[in-house]
Amino acid sequence: MSATASAGFLVGSKRRRWGEWLAARGGIVLLFTALLVFLALPLAMLFVRSVEDKAGATVGLANFAQYLASPGFAFSATHTLIFAALTTAITVPLAFGFAFAIQRTCIPLKPMWRNIALIPILAPSMLAALSFIYLFGNQGALKFVLGWFGLATVYGLPGMVLAMTFASFPHAVMILLAALSLSDARLYEAAASLGTPEWRKFMTITLPGARYGLISATMVVFTMAVSEFGVPKVIGGNYGVLAMDIYKQVIGQQNFNIGAVVGLVLLVPAVVAYAIDQAVRGRQQALLSARSVPYAPRPAAGRDRSALAYVLVVSVVMLVVMGMAAFGSFVRVWPYNLSPTLNHYIYAFEEMGVDRAYRNSLVMAFSCAVLGAAITFAGAYWLEKTRGADALRPLVRVQAMMPMAVPGLVLGIGYILFFNHPDNPLNTLYGTMAILVASTIVHFYSSSHLTALTALKQLDNEFESVSASLKVPFYKTFGRVTVPVCLPTVIDISRYYFVNAMTTISAVVFLYSPKTTLVSISIVKLDEAGAVGSAAAVATLIVATSAAITVASLLAEGWLLRRTQAWRRLAAPA
Amino acid sequence: MSEPGQATPTLTLEGIHKAFGSFVALRSIDLAVLPGELVCFLGPSGCGKTTLLRIVAGLETQTSGRVIQNGRDISRAAPSARDYGIVFQSYALFPNLTIRDNVAYGLVNRRKGRAEIDGRVKELLTLVGLPDTGAKFPSQMSGGQQQRVALARALATSPSLLLLDEPLSALDAKERERLRGEIRALQRRLRVTTIMVTHDQEEALSMADRVVVMNHGVIEQVGTPLEVYVQPTTPFVADFLGKVNVLEAECLGAGRYRVGRIEIATPANGAAAGERVRLYLRPEDRILADTGAVETMPNALKGTVRRIDFLGTYCLARVDVDGFEGQAMTIYLSLNQTHELGVKEGAALPFALRGERVRVFPRSA
Numbered sequence: 001m002s003a004t005a006s007a008g009f010l011v012g013s014k015r016r017r018w019g020e021w022l023a024a025r026g027g028i029v030l031l032f033t034a035l036l037v038f039l040a041l042p043l044a045m046l047f048v049r050s051v052e053d054k055a056g057a058t059v060g061l062a063n064f065a066q067y068l069a070s071p072g073f074a075f076s077a078t079h080t081l082i083f084a085a086l087t088t089a090i091t092v093p094l095a096f097g098f099a100f101a102i103q104r105t106c107i108p109l110k111p112m113w114r115n116i117a118l119i120p121i122l123a124p125s126m127l128a129a130l131s132f133i134y135l136f137g138n139q140g141a142l143k144f145v146l147g148w149f150g151l152a153t154v155y156g157l158p159g160m161v162l163a164m165t166f167a168s169f170p171h172a173v174m175i176l177l178a179a180l181s182l183s184d185a186r187l188y189e190a191a192a193s194l195g196t197p198e199w200r201k202f203m204t205i206t207l208p209g210a211r212y213g214l215i216s217a218t219m220v221v222f223t224m225a226v227s228e229f230g231v232p233k234v235i236g237g238n239y240g241v242l243a244m245d246i247y248k249q250v251i252g253q254q255n256f257n258i259g260a261v262v263g264l265v266l267l268v269p270a271v272v273a274y275a276i277d278q279a280v281r282g283r284q285q286a287l288l289s290a291r292s293v294p295y296a297p298r299p300a301a302g303r304d305r306s307a308l309a310y311v312l313v314v315s316v317v318m319l320v321v322m323g324m325a326a327f328g329s330f331v332r333v334w335p336y337n338l339s340p341t342l343n344h345y346i347y348a349f350e351e352m353g354v355d356r357a358y359r360n361s362l363v364m365a366f367s368c369a370v371l372g373a374a375i376t377f378a379g380a381y382w383l384e385k386t387r388g389a390d391a392l393r394p395l396v397r398v399q400a401m402m403p404m405a406v407p408g409l410v411l412g413i414g415y416i417l418f419f420n421h422p423d424n425p426l427n428t429l430y431g432t433m434a435i436l437v438a439s440t441i442v443h444f445y446s447s448s449h450l451t452a453l454t455a456l457k458q459l460d461n462e463f464e465s466v467s468a469s470l471k472v473p474f475y476k477t478f479g480r481v482t483v484p485v486c487l488p489t490v491i492d493i494s495r496y497y498f499v500n501a502m503t504t505i506s507a508v509v510f511l512y513s514p515k516t517t518l519v520s521i522s523i524v525k526l527d528e529a530g531a532v533g534s535a536a537a538v539a540t541l542i543v544a545t546s547a548a549i550t551v552a553s554l555l556a557e558g559w560l561l562r563r564t565q566a567w568r569r570l571a572a573p574a
Numbered sequence: 575m576s577e578p579g580q581a582t583p584t585l586t587l588e589g590i591h592k593a594f595g596s597f598v599a600l601r602s603i604d605l606a607v608l609p610g611e612l613v614c615f616l617g618p619s620g621c622g623k624t625t626l627l628r629i630v631a632g633l634e635t636q637t638s639g640r641v642i643q644n645g646r647d648i649s650r651a652a653p654s655a656r657d658y659g660i661v662f663q664s665y666a667l668f669p670n671l672t673i674r675d676n677v678a679y680g681l682v683n684r685r686k687g688r689a690e691i692d693g694r695v696k697e698l699l700t701l702v703g704l705p706d707t708g709a710k711f712p713s714q715m716s717g718g719q720q721q722r723v724a725l726a727r728a729l730a731t732s733p734s735l736l737l738l739d740e741p742l743s744a745l746d747a748k749e750r751e752r753l754r755g756e757i758r759a760l761q762r763r764l765r766v767t768t769i770m771v772t773h774d775q776e777e778a779l780s781m782a783d784r785v786v787v788m789n790h791g792v793i794e795q796v797g798t799p800l801e802v803y804v805q806p807t808t809p810f811v812a813d814f815l816g817k818v819n820v821l822e823a824e825c826l827g828a829g830r831y832r833v834g835r836i837e838i839a840t841p842a843n844g845a846a847a848g849e850r851v852r853l854y855l856r857p858e859d860r861i862l863a864d865t866g867a868v869e870t871m872p873n874a875l876k877g878t879v880r881r882i883d884f885l886g887t888y889c890l891a892r893v894d895v896d897g898f899e900g901q902a903m904t905i906y907l908s909l910n911q912t913h914e915l916g917v918k919e920g921a922a923l924p925f926a927l928r929g930e931r932v933r934v935f936p937r938s939a
Contacts, residue, residue: 020652020654021652460662460664460665460666461664462662462664462666463666463668465631465633465653465662466660466662466666466727467679468632468633468652468653468654469631469654469656469659469660469680469737470679470680470683470727470730471654471680471683471684472654472679472680472683476683477668480668480671481668481671484670485668485669485670565670566711567669567670567671567711567712567713568713
């Protein structure tokens with residue numbers, strides 16, 4: 001090609017270059033606006049409404065004074081802290097043992113144990129609560145066990161802690177698996193060459209190496225428990241916690257101003273835990289240098305046997321808790337009449353409107369899976385790989401990480417206050433499926449965003465530069481290279497959104513309308529109506545759906561990778 | 575090579591200045607790159623050479639100054655509005671596309687027919703010595719092969735300027751040396767104006783028509799490889815390229831300098847009598863006894879070998895020089911000279927300095 005030909009090309013492509021300029025900036029502006037409307041402004045409304053009375057007059061901190069001085073607050077706050085602290089104190093060591101067994105011993109079937117530990121992610125947290133009611137409740141088969149511990153009933157703190165431990169276990173395990181996978185074999189070799197006994201290696205190398213993971217897991221479990229709604233609702237009895245206070249204030253008494261106050265109070269521990277977690281995560285990464293040699297455990301009969309026994313016990317308990325709700329949903333009257341029946345399902349579907357709720361949940365989960373994955377991945381790409389609109393970028397980054405620090409209930413109230421406001425032109429969204437989808441995508445945005453960023457950072461930074469030099473607009477390279485290369489990540493994000501949309505309740509419990517009710521909400525309603533069997537049936541249905549979609553998407557992913565991604569399997573010649 | 579000013583430069587940089595916050599990465603860079611020449615930006619890491627290349631590519635925007643390519647001011651043009659091909663250290667090949675599709679990446683966009691594209695891809699892959707690899711994926715090729723493909727991709731659209739950003743740094747030593755020759759031969763054949771960034775002086779000296787030595791965001795010297803090596807104009811250049819002996823000295827005027835108690839004669843570098851200076855002298859700028867009686871030559875010295883470092887085909891001898899009062903020198907010896915002159919630790923080594931090679935710089939620098 002001659003110089004004149006390329007000059008002609010340059011003139012002809014002026015319009016397209018302008019389009020590229022706009023696309024790079026437009027993406028950021030759009031993302032910023034979306035996060036502003038669906039995250040920052042609703043949260044800002046919490047602050048506004050917390051200092052107003054019902055009529056909208058500014059009352060300063062009167063609402064805070066009123067709520068914080070009420071006897072209910074002292075109880076709820078203490079209960080919440082005790083509940084969260086106990087859950088954390090039990091879950092984190094249990095999860096550490098489990099992760100240690102997988103990463104640092106030579107037990108067989110590691111992938112299977114890992115998958116079993118992650119099963120609770122597929123279930124709404126209420127499922128565990130229902131299972132523990134079946135096991136230890138007033139008609140529980142194992143109720144006598146409570147007496148050994150001097151407990152009269154499983155309702156209240158004991159049940160809550162049990163159920164919450166189950167629900168938060170996989171999250172702690174994932175963090176600790178990652179923390180324990182980072183290790184430097186050279187430290188162990190140095191210690192061994194100095195004749196260090198095993199326990200001392202554990203105390204001086206393993207534990208310090210995993211300390212940031214432990215802190216991170218502690219913060220995550222604590223935050224989950226502090227802001228948990230489903231578990232206290234189902235098995236909490238009279239043990240009032242802050243999350244229930246919000247629900248009662250907003251749904252029961254329609255007192256949005258006090259609801260906003262409780263929301264802000266709930267935000268405090270969540271934000272503190274988030275800040276600690278963030279501070280710690282950065283250090284974990286700095287712990288290992290590029291020269292570290294990964295540690296591979298060697299067989300040690302005694303250690304491996306006890307690790308296997310431990311993993312086996314935990315896995316069996318997990319499966320029993322999981323299976324209990326399913327089993328209970330298929331028998332007539334647990335534990336007296338164990339003949340099989342579909343009555344609990346039929347009742348839920350035909351009498352309690354679960355048919356509509358289930359359809360709604362599927363629509364919402366698929367919408368979140370498709371839209372959420374598209375927005376999150378494209379957003380992370382625009383943020384990481386394009387240039388321009390530099391003033392907005394830090395604001396988008398901060399907003400993308402904010403949902404991690406905001407409990408779902410708090411987000412939900414923010415949404416009511418913001419979208420239900422008569423002066424808000426967007427108030428037509430209130431009560432629609434769109435607002436459920438939006439709140440769910442926002443609620444689970446941070447983790448997905450981080451996953452997308454991690455994948456994008458692994459791509460060569462110069463792809464966009466090379467494209468520009470070849471006069472190929474960046475969005476063509478996005479479609480032709482970036483998305484195909486990151487396809488597994490996009491599917492992972494999509495699956496994450498789907499499963500969470502099926503099981504979530506905290507934000508949507510404030511936002512559904514009779515037309516847009518969801519299955520997770522049906523569990524609460526059925527449980528309130530005393531139909532525990534049907535509640536268990538719906539919980540089981542959610543698990544089955546999540547599991548089916550997970551398996552289907554893994555199979556589809558495998559097929560897709562085999563079909564379109566031959567390049568992944570081809571290695572360089574030796 | 576034509577003298578600057580005779581041909582219209584392919585690329586002209588005028589007063590390029592780049593600051594990142596309070597950190598100044600580049601200051602008042604002026605440079606003209608002539609058609610068909612290969613220019614190397616050479617300097618230690620952080621000297622601004624990569625930033626300068628990225629400014630030429632439009633991947634960074636200079637704080638002030640102008641970039642003119644083929645008479646067109648492209649100072650503010652987007653990367654895609656400029657005319658260049660680029661090769662990065664990391665190859666940046668698209669992993670999910672075949673070699674053919676990688677090379678054709680920029681051609682497809684120009685609405686060329688499939689047959690024409692295939693023909694061009696074939697031609698380019700042959701050019702870089704990788705015919706018949708079109709169906710492979712990047713991960714099936716070695717680093718050197720991938721870099722050749724990246725080169726073919728950059729050349730596919732026949733840009734008037736080729737930018738190479740440390741193209742050989744990720745390769746192992748053997749591969750690097752081979753590709754060095756290949757790139758140079760290819761560049762000569764296509765006569766494509768090329769700018770290469772490197773921190774490897776051997777690479778720069780062996781490949782470039784002209785070397786631009788940079789340090790701390792400024793150009794220290796521009797010249798042919800021989801010029802910058804033999805006639806460095808700043809202490810930094812003398813120090814950065816190759817090895818150099820630095821001797822503290824005092825100017826006695828008229829091209830005479832005193833090192834310790836010894837007088838050295840060298841064509842005057844413009845220092846005034848009484849001025850404290852440093853003499854820069856390369857280890858090979860000496861005459862040994864195998865060429866004649868060094869004792870009678872100008873600048874004859876007597877040394878005692880303190881240590882010998884064996885480095886393959888040659889040795890470096892650390893020598894205490896009589897009368898230098900503690901200032902030792904490093905002397906280059908071929909392996910043969912080491913044998914023939916019986917150089918060993920503790921032995922005497924008479925030699926003479928090549929006064930005409932000595933560079934003189936003020937001590938403050």
